[in-house]
Amino acid sequence: MYEGRTAAEPGIVFGHENMGVIEEVGSAVIEPAASAATALCCPSTWHAGSARTAWVGLLGFCTTVNPGFAGGAYGYVAMGPWVGGQAEYLQVPFVDFNALPLPAGDEHEADFSLLADIFPTGYHGAELAGVRPGESVAVFGAGPVGLMAAYSCVIRGAAEVYSVDHVKERLDKAEQIGAIPINYDEADPVEQIKSRRNGEGTDKGIDAVGYQATSAGSSAAGGEQDEVPNIVLNQLIDVVSPTGALRIPGLYVPADPGGVDAQAAKGALLINFGKLFEKGLRFEPPVQRQELQRLLA
Ligand SMILES: NC(=O)c1ccc[n+]([C@@H]2O[C@H](COP(=O)([O-])OP(=O)(O)OC[C@H]3O[C@@H](n4cnc5c(N)ncnc54)[C@H](O)[C@@H]3O)[C@@H](O)[C@H]2O)c1
Structure with missing residues (x-):
């Protein structure tokens, strides 16, 4: 995308292999997967968890998070307005369904980073x-x-x-x-x-x-x-x-x-x-x- 090989528009914030520590839990979160200070690995494409494609396990193709397109992702061309992780902070949409809380400690951190994508x-x-x-x-x-x-x-x-x-x-x-x-x-x-x-x-x-x-x-x-x-x-x-x-x-x-x-x-x-x-x-x-x-x- 940064080589101009997709239809990405200038200004897009890239970064779809994200891992980080929770700073704040949003008010719309129903069942927080974890509380502040927990480390999370975030799948690169994600799903609201409610549409038909979730029921059959096709989590890369949510039909509700990005109207008119099947699939939402962080900082990715055509996959919605969601900002990528090459930034200090990242909003994790639908976190109830889209994040993997990691065990405490950083012993396996490098391995976990492979899980995002x-x-x-x-x-x-x-x-x-x-x-x-x-x-x-x-x-x-x-x-x-x-x-x-x-x-x-x-x-x-x-x-x-x-x-x-x-x-x-x-x-x-x-x-x-x-x-x-x-x-x-x-x-x-x-x-x-x-x-x-x-x-x-x-x-x-x-x-x-x-x-x-x-x-x-x-x-x-x-x-x-x-x-x-x-x-x-x-x-x-x-x-x-x-x-x-x-x-x-x-x-x-x-x-x-x-x-x-x-x-x-x-x-x-x-x-x-x-x-x-x-x-x-x-x-x-x-x-x-x-x-x-x-x-x-
Ligand atoms: N579907 C998805 O969700 C998803 C997720 C991540 C990456 N990808 C895509 O997967 C692909 C691979 O990703 P990556 O990070 O491993 O990329 P990469 O560029 O690091 O690796 C691609 C490899 O293909 C080799 N290659 C080039 N031409 C070849 C040929 N004719 N025959 C055999 N090998 C050839 C290159 O030498 C290189 O080692 C990319 O297209 C990437 O965008 C898809």
């Missing part, structure tokens, strides 16, 4: 792709979100987790947490993964890169970034086996003033939809959603 986002990728024990997963991107997605697949019992990136330190970290590093500067990542699997694709795929994906060699060669916004989506469609599921926590936007072409500037990307259709790929495991609805009924 990065870890749940990565985990959500694995959850919505329906990653199950014994499965194989291709995770594109080994930034904070991709590493947490890969780690989430590992802790959910996936048998093989491929972590695709081209930044050595990030791939080393992926290997440390139990994933198989795939450097896309060395060869087509889809071919690398398939050749390790006797020509087969993976059960699941996660895009933790988003629309600022780059082609092989670009940053490693120290040159201009060669941005290819649809590359990871199409590689996912190629690498996931027929009837497999894919999930996209990586960011895609409906308006990108710095888009590589006129279509990308409108968020319109050319993806191999025919191939996706032919392979029967899924964006979400419907069974799990039904299970969730049943549990919440």
Whole structure:
């Protein structure tokens, strides 16, 4: 957003991975999650807790906090007038529903900071792709979100987790947490993964890169970034086996003033939809959603 790659207006206060200590509890708070001086971790997107989407656990898509849009967040383009946390004080709206009180002390402070966005986002990728024990997963991107997605697949019992990136330190970290590093500067990542699997694709795929994906060699060669916004989506469609599921926590936007072409500037990307259709790929495991609805009924 600060690079002008979204429709964010000047004056927006960023900061959506927030943690802090309660200074004052507002009068509208019904059941204070905690009292003054308690430390809180605040989810980056939040929910009033009353709309239909809350009942089915889709907390990123509140339809009441930000009229005309599904979802509210701190300091985030299109997600309401809520001010972000890169400030001395932060108002936490609907705190009854949207804050995690932390235990006293600062021993685990650095770990808790991951809970505002990065870890749940990565985990959500694995959850919505329906990653199950014994499965194989291709995770594109080994930034904070991709590493947490890969780690989430590992802790959910996936048998093989491929972590695709081209930044050595990030791939080393992926290997440390139990994933198989795939450097896309060395060869087509889809071919690398398939050749390790006797020509087969993976059960699941996660895009933790988003629309600022780059082609092989670009940053490693120290040159201009060669941005290819649809590359990871199409590689996912190629690498996931027929009837497999894919999930996209990586960011895609409906308006990108710095888009590589006129279509990308409108968020319109050319993806191999025919191939996706032919392979029967899924964006979400419907069974799990039904299970969730049943549990919440
Ligand atoms: N859905 C959500 O709620 C949510 C929350 C947080 C972040 N995000 C998005 O998730 C994405 C990742 O976030 P991050 O903080 O890890 O970003 P990051 O920029 O630190 O990491 C992205 C990684 O992708 C790698 N990459 C670039 N092109 C690639 C390609 N073609 N193939 C494989 N890897 C490639 C980069 O080298 C980099 O390491 C971003 O788009 C971010 O906006 C979404």
